[in-house]
Amino acid sequence: MYDDDSFDPTRNQSIARLFELMRRVNSPNDTHDVLGEVARGVLELGFGAVALSEVDGNEMVVTYCEGPPALAEAILGDRDPVDLMLELMENGEHWGILRFVRHDLVPTWMRDGSIWTPDIEVSDDPMAWHPEDMLLAPLYSATGELLGTMGFDLPPGGRLPDEDLRELLELYVVQAGLALSNARQRDELAERVRLGETVKAVAMTASLIGLDSTLDESAEVMTHGFSALQTWIRCFPEGEAGPSEHVAGYPVPNEPGGGIQGLRRDLSRTAWPSGRPVQLSVDQKACPELPESQLVLQARMREHGVTHVVAAPIGVGQEMLGLLVMARLAEPGRFNERELSAVADIARELGRIVLNARLYERESRLVAELQELDRYKSELIATISHELKTPLTSIIGHVELLDEVELGATSVKAIARNAQRLDRLITNLLNYSSLQEKRAHVRRQVDLEQLCRNSVELLAFQAESAGISCTLATTGSPVLVSGDPDELGRIIDNLVGNAVKYSRRHGRVEVQAAYEGDTAVVTVSDTGLGISQVDQSHLFSAFHRSSNPDALSLPGTGLGLAISRRIAELHGGDITVESEFGVGSTFSLRLPRQARLSSVS
Structure with a gap:
């Protein structure tokens, strides 16, 4: 020292x-x-x-x-x-x-x-x-x-x-x-910041419209985030009936139907169960994870002057949905452990994105099929109705001529009665079909109380003949909404008509129109047959008839309430029911009052 x-x-x-x-x-x-x-x-x-x-x-x-x-x-x-x-x-x-x-x-x-x-x-x-x-x-x-x-x-x-x-x-x-x-x-x-931002950027691509746009953006983000020469992404077709495969590549686009032979099988057997990406060097002697695809992949690497690649399966849950491959030159070289972990995170995130996209595509296909079935149903109803309407009109006309001759034949009256019944059915079918296509109505000021008064007066003779009391509880002032008076009148006529039809002798039907806050409400109450809980769940479905034998004995098409609810919905409202079997029912039509509806318009 x-x-x-x-x-x-x-x-x-x-x-x-x-x-x-x-x-x-x-x-x-x-x-x-x-x-x-x-x-x-x-x-x-x-x-x-x-x-x-x-x-x-x-x-x-x-x-x-x-x-x-x-x-x-x-x-x-x-x-x-x-x-x-x-x-x-x-x-x-x-x-x-x-x-x-x-x-x-x-x-x-x-x-x-x-x-x-x-x-x-x-x-x-x-x-x-x-x-x-x-x-x-x-x-x-x-x-x-x-x-x-x-x-x-x-x-x-x-x-x-x-x-x-x-x-x-x-x-x-x-x-x-x-x-x-x-x-x-x-x-x-x-590096942690860079990789974290890359994973986040890939996750953000889920907000893009369409899976192809998401994969294209993800490939570009990954190429820049990992300093890669090229990134390829391939998502497998969804079964035989599903859409074709989705592919992406950056900077060189990926081509459908290509890929490395055997790579999918190798990754599904080795990398997919472990969830760990596989890395391969161009001069690597053996890669146990890629028994089928190693030599093919290394030959492709030599063609492009690539020294290192990493391959990872894309998937979520138990299903492998695709794969991704990134290629690098000698500089920056091999992917380190943090980069491999980030690649695995991205593969899982892409799996979630692909799965959601598949579910959306599947749902869109089902919606399109349902819309097509609904269109076909409407066309079928309209076609059959029109085809039946013409001969029925002729039958009714000739029955009226026979009736004027005063033959007194009982069969003539039976023909007339059933022809009129068929005519009502076809009219309801036509109304229901037209309402399915309708999206808007002519709007003007309508007084619901006046419509209720008209219905009560219209059905007064029928109610009196059946021994039923049909009354209107008036408020003394108009109950105004904005809408189509003919169609709103059809709803009230149907509700009051049903109440009279399904009430027993000495029964009561009460009708009222009033305001409840910002809502105009028409209530029709009766002391009739009542509706079971099972029937209430299907009450507003087209062609539904009650399971009650007493109700089935009365004629009906099963379309009246379906038409009424559709009209109410087109006016921004709804129809609800409260009923107890054997006691009676209360139907409520709720619509936005005129001031609120006009301000929205």
């Missing part, structure tokens, strides 16, 4: 440089510049050469060196297995954190490699530096992760470094390790 009272300019200069390095290592400076300062500091200690290697996967690659001109050409970019480098240093002499490997212990694999040997004479002095001696130092992070190594050659005076020199050298090694550790942390943080 140096005496405290001695003065060594070289040592003091090195210590000053170390203090400056400590400041720069902990500031956001360029790592390459900081490592250059470390290397120059080592050279100022008298060493003729210094090199730095960094861990890259399972290899140690030389990334920086200072020394003779031939040094960089000989070793820069060289790669050695990490495990062999660790074994080499473990077998050397331990000088603190330094590892000295004498020339006679240098392994054959390193001698046969591209090791740089300085042009110096070999001396018999045991303290002299031999051309093949090696002085190394492992570089670790604060968490104990191996980051790389530093190597030193041509020590001052051509002799083995003494204890004082080693002490200074160790300080530079520590600073180099800190610089690499800080750089690694910054790179990891930046």
Whole structure:
């Protein structure tokens, strides 16, 4: 050790440089510049050469060196297995954190490699530096992760470094390790942010209209986010009746019907159960995950000058819906673990997007089929009704002529009665068919109370003949809505007519129109047969008839309430029912009152 009272300019200069390095290592400076300062500091200690290697996967690659001109050409970019480098240093002499490997212990694999040997004479002095001696130092992070190594050659005076020199050298090694550790942390943080933004951007593509647009945007996002040369996405067809496959590619579009032979089967057997993407290098000897597709895929990689690809299955739950492939050049090279994890996240997210798109397409197809069936039903009703209407009109006309002759035949009356019944049925069918296509009505001011009065007066004779009391509870003021008076009158006529028809002798029917807040309400109450809970669930369906035998004994088409509710809905309202079997029913027609409806219009 140096005496405290001695003065060594070289040592003091090195210590000053170390203090400056400590400041720069902990500031956001360029790592390459900081490592250059470390290397120059080592050279100022008298060493003729210094090199730095960094861990890259399972290899140690030389990334920086200072020394003779031939040094960089000989070793820069060289790669050695990490495990062999660790074994080499473990077998050397331990000088603190330094590892000295004498020339006679240098392994054959390193001698046969591209090791740089300085042009110096070999001396018999045991303290002299031999051309093949090696002085190394492992570089670790604060968490104990191996980051790389530093190597030193041509020590001052051509002799083995003494204890004082080693002490200074160790300080530079520590600073180099800190610089690499800080750089690694910054790179990891930046990479996490980049990958997180990429995954988020892919998830956001779900808001685009159409699966093809989503996949196209996702392919572009992934190519940029992973610094890839090309991205391909392929989603498999949904069964035999489903739509054809969806494909996307960026920057070169993907073509339907293409793909790598056997890749789908390989991924479904290996990567899909584990949920882990498969990575393949162009010169990789064996890839157990891709037994069928490896050679085909590597041949395609050579065609495009690609060195690395990653393939991942797209799916969700138990179903594999597609696959994605990303290709890279030698730089940036292999996909690291964080990138592979992000690829897996994206594949799962795309699986969710594809599944939702399939469900939407399936639902759209079903809706289109239902709309077509509904259109066909309406056309069928209209066609049959028109075809029946013409001969029925003729029959009714001739029956009236026969009736005028006063033949008195009972059959003539039966013909007339049933012809009129068929005429009512066909009229209801035509009304129902036209309402299914109707979307708007002519609107004007309508007084619901007046419509109720008209219905009660219209059905007064029928109610009196059946021994039923039919009354209108009036409020004394108009109950105004905006709508079509003929169609709203048809609803009230139907509700009052049903109440009279299904009431027993000595029964009561009460009709009222009034306001309830912003709603105009017409209520028709009766003390008739009542409706069971089972029948109430289908009451407003077309062609529904009650399961009550007493109700079935009365003629009806099963269309009146369906037509009434459709008219109410077209007016922004609804019809509801409250009923107890054997006691009676109350039907309520609710419509927006005129002021509110007009303001909306």
